[in-house]
Amino acid sequence: MPKIANINLENNLVLAPMLGVNCNAFRLLSKNHGASLVSTPMIHPDSIFNQKDKDDIIKQEKPISAQIVGKDPEKMSRAAIILEEKADIIDINLGCPDKDVLAQQSGAFLTKHPEQMIKPISKVISSVNCPVTAKIRIGWDNNSINAIEVSKKLEDLGIAAITVHGRTRKQGYTGEADWDIISEVKKAINIPIIGNGDIFEPEDYQNMLEKTNVDFVMIGRGATGNPQIFENCLRYKEGKALIEKDLKLSYSFFLEFLNYYKEYSPRDNFSEIRQHALWLLKGIKNSSNLKKNLSLTKNIESLKNIFEKEL
Ligand SMILES: Cc1cc2nc3c(=O)[nH]c(=O)nc-3n(C[C@H](O)[C@H](O)[C@H](O)COP(=O)(O)O)c2cc1C
Structure with missing residues (x-):
């Protein structure tokens, strides 16, 4: 069984x-369709102290990883201690390219200056009992690829697992992820x-496993509006027929999402719900009119009516 420190996971899909996508309802949907770990x-940290985020995590999502971003050792460790009550893993964001995060000398800034990540990471690790993981990019830009050096430091500090996003900070989400560097990190760590x-x-999942030999594969944009991707990756590996997404399946995902949202979300935010409905139509042929009509809806009943008329 795949493991991160003492946490057993059912498969190697994460x-x-x-941000802006992973509410607890979406995490539950992903988990229910094959992700073994959600984040x-x-x-x-400040938003936790203001009680804004903590209550989003529910026990049905376990095992779950809670990600913190920041650089202040005291605040990071206090936040980690609070989150540890509900989460199984604390993950430290060392890859965010957002300029506000960088301006606070957090996220990818810390891997550009690896000596500055030592204090916050050591403090978090020594403050919690659960495993602490880290998520990095491969470097600041093409001239400063340092994923191996950073990963070695993280391993020495006592980090339990490392996510490597195969892009630089400069790339943002453009270009292609460099799986060769992920593979080099895997060999060195x-x-x-x-x-x-x-x-x-699903082919990408199989290819990444073969090409890089990584222990786990993490999926982001490919899962947005596509929770079946996790199940399909597992099916592909086992040579089973894949689940084809069609309008009916998208609607059933939406109803499942909605039930979780109504039951567990601390928010009552229709535009968040509608956004997930729109994402779930990604890749559905001839759905542009439906998307347009859904985007004009103002409440759940009219959204459901419009969707159901198309089934
Ligand atoms: C809308 C959006 C929000 C994101 N928010 C976070 C975040 O809060 N923390 C983080 O470490 N990465 C964040 N990422 C990066 C993803 O976790 C992931 O590293 C990236 O999308 C590459 O994976 P993918 O090609 O499977 O999407 C975000 C990405 C997207 C598209």
């Missing part, structure tokens, strides 16, 4: 942390490596 989006970047089809 839902990527995604919160990055959480700023003894703790589990989670490969990340550009898994959109």
